[in-house]
Ligand SMILES: [Ca+2]
Ligand SMILES: [Ca+2]
């Protein structure tokens with residue numbers, strides 16, 4: 643009897659296979675091997691950076707038109723403004739993506755609203771994306787929704 647039970651357990655154990663699949667955490671949206679979280683709360687820019695880090699990612703970095711188009715479909719649907727990771731806090735006029743610390747150059751993708759960035763208040767050092775998808779520079783203490791980004795992760799699934 644013991645050996646029969648043992649045999650059953652052995653068969654069950656052998657049929658359990660571990661699959662590694664690429665996936666986003668629940669509530670995050672997947673696009674092109676990246677995961678995006680559109681916040682439900684509003685924070686200053688630096689608090690938004692902190693929150694995205696806590697969630698395991700960074701404030702969103704928009705590298706090309708594809709990514710911009712994907713994101714602005716969502717922002718237009720939701721109808722809210724969102725912080726993105728671009729800032730010129732350290733060096734006025736040198737726009738840098740916070741998460742990867744990469745500075746914009748002449749060939750970098752941008753989607754500034756006309757006449758922006760204008761450093762209007764002399765402290766417009768953080769970037770807000772309008773529901774339309776256009777970017778404006780604004781004071782970092784402004785409180786807004788924010789988008790976090792995370793590389794898609796490998797998770798183990800039992801089947
Ligand atoms: Ca990105
Ligand atoms: Ca500025």
Ligand SMILES: [Ca+2]
Pocket residue numbers: 758759760761762763766778779780
């Ligand atoms: Ca401005």
